[in-house]
Structures are given as C-alpha cells and as structure tokens.
Amino acid sequence: MMEKLIITAVQFDEARQRLVYVFVGLPPDNADRTVDGMRLYTRDQLIRALDNGKRFVTAYQERGSWHFGGDVHLIETDGKFYLRTDNARIPVDDLGNLAKIRASL
Numbered sequence: 001m002m003e004k005l006i007i008t009a010v011q012f013d014e015a016r017q018r019l020v021y022v023f024v025g026l027p028p029d030n031a032d033r034t035v036d037g038m039r040l041y042t043r044d045q046l047i048r049a050l051d052n053g054k055r056f057v058t059a060y061q062e063r064g065s066w067h068f069g070g071d072v073h074l075i076e077t078d079g080k081f082y083l084r085t086d087n088a089r090i091p092v093d094d095l096g097n098l099a100k101i102r103a104s105l
Contacts, residue, residue, distance in 0.1 A: 011101035
C-alpha cells in the first residue's frame with residue numbers, strides 16, 4: 001500500500017475559496033502548534049504531487065489526541081481544480097476543520 005502524507009494545517013486566500021499553503025508531514029506526539037519536520041507546500045505543489053500519484057490525508061488534534069480526517073482528492077469543476085476531502089464538485093477548496101497556519105509566512 002502506498003504511504004500517505006499527512007496535512008495538519010492550512011492557510012486560505014482572503015476569500016476563503018482556495019488554499020494558499022498546507023503543512024505536510026507526520027503529526028508529532030505532544031504538538032500544539034508549528035511542528036519541526038513539517039514541510040510547507042503551496043497549493044500548486046500539492047496539486048502537482050496529487051497529479052503525480054502522491055496520496056494525502058488530513059489529521060487534526062482534538063482533546064490532546066491526533067485523529068485522521070479524510071483523504072485529499074483533486075476535483076475538477078468547470079475546467080479548474082479544487083482540493084477536497086469529499087468528492088463534491090463544489091468550486092471551493094475544503095480540507096475540513098484543520099489548524100490555521102499563521103499569516104506571518
């Protein structure tokens with residue numbers, strides 16, 4: 001089975017329609033914010049990685065424990081690509097309720 005990379009945090013554009021960045025890596029033990037070993041992917045890098053066969057899943061922290069969300073899908077709607085954890089053909093990126101990346105990047 002192919003290994004899945006894990007997305008734990010996101011930053012959206014001002015309209016909250018498209019992702020700008022995501023943190024990719026493994027959720028660490030006892031982490032609460034920015035994490036060593038995480039990689040910052042742009043939206044375009046994430047789309048290219050998915051297009052090249054890499055697989056991603058979301059993960060979030062709740063009550064001190066990490067939980068897996070959904071697999072990330074590349075959905076095409078009206079000739080444009082969107083990143084979603086469901087297969088809905090809705091023209092908005094949606095990876096669920098993940099932590100937000102601070103805007104100081």
